[in-house]
Structures are given as structure tokens and as C-alpha cells.
Amino acid sequence: MTATEVFLTHRNLLFTVAYEMLGSAADAEDVLQETWLRWAEVDLDGVQNQRAYLVRIATRQALVRLRTLGRRRESYVGPWLPEPLLTTPDVAEDVELADSVSMAMLLVLETLAPTERAVFVLREVFDLPYGEIAEAVGKNQAAVRQIAHRARAHVAARRPHGVVSPAESRDALAAFQRAVETGDLQRLLDVLAPEVVLLTDGGGVARAALAPITGAAGVAEVLGRLAGAASLRSAQVNGHPALTVHLGRELDTVIAVHLENGLITGLYAVRNPEKLARMTSETALSRQA
Known part of the structure; x- marks a missing residue:
């Protein structure tokens, strides 16, 4: 060759x-x-x-x-999050690869x-x-x-603990999406772990919290503002089910989640427009040549 x-x-x-x-x-x-x-x-x-x-x-x-x-x-202005990738279906099928490129794991690698x-x-x-x-x-x-x-x-x-099946992730994310779209605070609290952490990355360009938001009540209050203002769609991001937030036709935010025991313990919201370029087409990842 x-x-x-x-x-x-x-x-x-x-x-x-x-x-x-x-x-x-x-x-x-x-x-x-x-x-x-x-x-x-x-x-x-x-x-x-x-x-x-x-x-x-x-x-x-x-x-x-x-x-x-x-x-x-x-x-960097505010929390730094990895650049999200719209990934091909085979990435999710390779459990080890999907785990290694998850938002939660990439943040752990940042500490090395x-x-x-x-x-x-x-x-x-x-x-x-x-x-x-x-x-x-x-x-x-x-x-x-x-x-x-x-x-x-x-x-x-x-590293994040607990193995969550794709089906469990999809179910929890669907419940989360319904709660956000309807603005149902109690339903939102039902899917959030008490110690949930929300990180928002605006990079000083898009509006975002400059520090992590912790606790179900505080996170639910922030997410409740999305009700009626945006449309949410499911997507495969970094090998895991995730949500994209759209204002009109424009992609505004990518939300990745981490689950433990059926509840959302981590939310990673990327709003920096410079980091959303790879969400228009699928990216192929591989551990093999």
C-alpha cells in the first residue's frame, strides 16, 4: 500500500x-x-x-x-467540557470504547x-x-x-461507578426529556439523584453557569427554564444516549448524562458554539486499524 x-x-x-x-x-x-x-x-x-x-x-x-x-x-471561562461527538452506532456496541470516550470518563482523564x-x-x-x-x-x-x-x-x-445498559440509559433519558419539556418539577426531581451535578460549558461565548450547580433542587430549577423555550431531541453522543437542545432550527446545547442506580448523577451541557461543529455528522471512532 x-x-x-x-x-x-x-x-x-x-x-x-x-x-x-x-x-x-x-x-x-x-x-x-x-x-x-x-x-x-x-x-x-x-x-x-x-x-x-x-x-x-x-x-x-x-x-x-x-x-x-x-x-x-x-x-478558560467557566467549566471546561470535552467537545461532544455525534457517534456512529458501532461505538455504542463496543462497550469499552464507549466507556472510554464518555463525557464523565474524559473528565477523569483531564485530571491526569x-x-x-x-x-x-x-x-x-x-x-x-x-x-x-x-x-x-x-x-x-x-x-x-x-x-x-x-x-x-x-x-x-x-471514574464513574456502575454499569448502565443502553436500554436503561434511554429510559432514564426519555423520562428526563419529558420532565424538562413539560416543566414538571416533581417528575424532574424523580429522575435526578440528590447529589446530581450540572456542568455547563459556554466558554465565555454562550451564557452558562461559571461554577458547577449541585443538588437536585438547584439543577431542576435551572432545567425547568427550558420548558416551552426549546425543543429536545435524542442523539447518540460519545457512544451514549444524549439530548440536543434546539432553539428554532439552531443547535443550542448538547446534554450528556451519567447514570447510577437509575438516577442521573451527572449532567454535562456544552453550549460553547465552537464545540458543536462535530454534531452535524457522525464521527467514526475505532480501537482497531
């Missing part, structure tokens, strides 16, 4: 690696562009494992960008240092051998194993 054919064969994998490391589709696309420019200069005859070579390039480019993004996010995040993603999500990961992050295998252990413990202590 030509360099272009090899790159296109692995494109979805490389995008998924970059997106999981960055939480931004726009930045992941930039990483892919940089990866392609470097790949196009490689003598393919000297590459034994093309997949590993491409992942190494993409990981290194993502690490450079991740360190820059970390500084930018320190000055850049190298820890890269090692965790490559090992736990993509199951790469330690040797390949070591080459990708520029560390020896012993160091990578230690980093992986530390990152795994860090994520385990913070």
Missing part, C-alpha cells in the same frame, strides 16, 4: 487516540494533519510495524498539544498529567504492548509500567 492508503486505513484509530488524549475533535484533527505530514516523509521500506509507527507519531504530537492546551484551559494520560489511554483503551507505549512517550518500559500503575489507580479512584 502507498503511504496515503496506510494512513487512511489507520485514520479512525489515530483520531480516536488523539481525541481521547485531548478531549477536542478540532485539536485531534490538527494532530492527524501533523501526523500525516511526518508520515509522508517516512521511507516505508524501513518500517516494520506501520500501525505502531503511526500511533507513535500521533501520540507525540498529541502530547505536545496537550501541554499547550493545559495552559489554555487554566484561563499528560504522560500519564497517554500511557493510560494506550494501555487501558487500546491495549498496546508496553514496548510500543515506551517508544511513543519516550520512556523506558520500566518507567511506563510504573506510570501505567499510577494512572490506573488514579482513574479507578475517580
